Amino acid sequence: MAEKKTVLVRIKRQLAPDQKPYWEEFELTWRPFMNVIILLRDIAERPVTREGKVTTPVAFDANCLEEVCGACAMRINGKARQACSALVDQLEQPIRLEPLTKFPVVRDLFVDRSRMFENLKRMKAWVPIDGTYHLGEGPRIAPEVQQRAYPLSRCITCGNCLEVCPQVNERSDFVGAAIINQVRLFNLHPTGAMHKRERLDAVMGPGGVHDCANAQNCVKACPKGIPLVESISEVNRDAIRQAIFGWLFG
Template sequence: MAQAATRTIKVEIKRQSTPDGKATTEAFEIPYRPNMNITSLLGEIALNPTTVTGVETTPITYDSNCLEEICGSCAMLINGKAMMACSALVDKLEQPIRLAPLSKFPVVRDLAVDRSVLFENLKAVKAWVPIDGTYDLGPAPRQFPQVQEQRYPLSNCISCTICMEVCPQFNDATGFVGAATIAQARLFNMDPAGSVLKEDRLRALAGDGGIQECGFAQNCVQACPKGLPLTEAISDMGRDVFVQQVKDLFTR
């Protein structure tokens, strides 16, 4: 009796050895195991980095940390769609599985990209609570439950930059800060302590690359792996930015 063929997983990976290097594609075929995610698939390749043609190569470089959709580092293009590698299940993906780095960020190597633009944008809008030091400040200001319910979803942002990847307005021409930055500005503007910087944040979002660049395509809210109310936050901040601009107009 003929032995049944071993089931395998076919994967094609876009690779780039240096930031300025030429991009190539390598194909791999590894033994199938049920319930694998893309991160574990890349780990299997690392154990035996040999292409389907028998050529020995190097393990794939990619970012990964928590493996449970919290750190946001493993975002990549999977079959052309921006997804988290840790929560993308092989059993639900069409083969050959095509992996590529996010397209709107500089490539560091293979699937790893430089997403520091997000953190520069967060700094530009002062997305933090301005409290420093280890001294006792006493109890924090009280928050109404209704405000807590509004703030909590926004606090779940994992800085994966998927919202920026899928946004048609996020590009070099517009300099748009992206949905994640706007949502975090909204989060800290609703914080009793963080609200002392509210006007600074609104003025920053009124400038170049700010809220006016949003075309409201709503790709961000559809792609967000954590289900953040991004378009709602953008709409609310657009209103607040306009009100701040009117205030500034009459107080100069």
């Protein structure tokens, strides 16, 4: 009888935000087409370490399981990526799972990414409406604008771009590439463009586009292939232009 194939997983755990992290190792039965989410679910069904110690299920965040929601972002073998698209057969063992380091840990692999949503508010990355009543048809979007906007709209707010950015740290308020990309997206939208000036004023402030040091790690880490460096460059250009015109003409 053939010996069962197994998967070794090392997980950095932390029971609460104010407690010290520690590592636990698990050995799981291999199955075809396993991804990291399946590994974590297997541990939840039988939370026993490799040494035979009964432990608690590992806390993690996930929802869509098809790289759309962004919730399952974590560090897998040292790389920020989505757990749902990380296939076990393509990973070196022992597979090392850690929480993202640029966000507060809630428990185990589950982090609090609210800073991203707060920064979207800071940069006014939305289209305001006057009420909940029917507003009728909005302005038509030209096909060439649609083609420029679609890649930008694919952001899933996973936080990978912040995780790999050296400018995002405890000494900086930099909002990160994802938020600046959303500024560009809403400035392209015909209705959003009505508030372009306010958005550019916000993005010129503390933690805005001028805090980017052009490391370009973000574009490599983005799971959706968004042209983040291009977005930062375009928003920076628009912000400088607005600042110069404001200085010259008040």
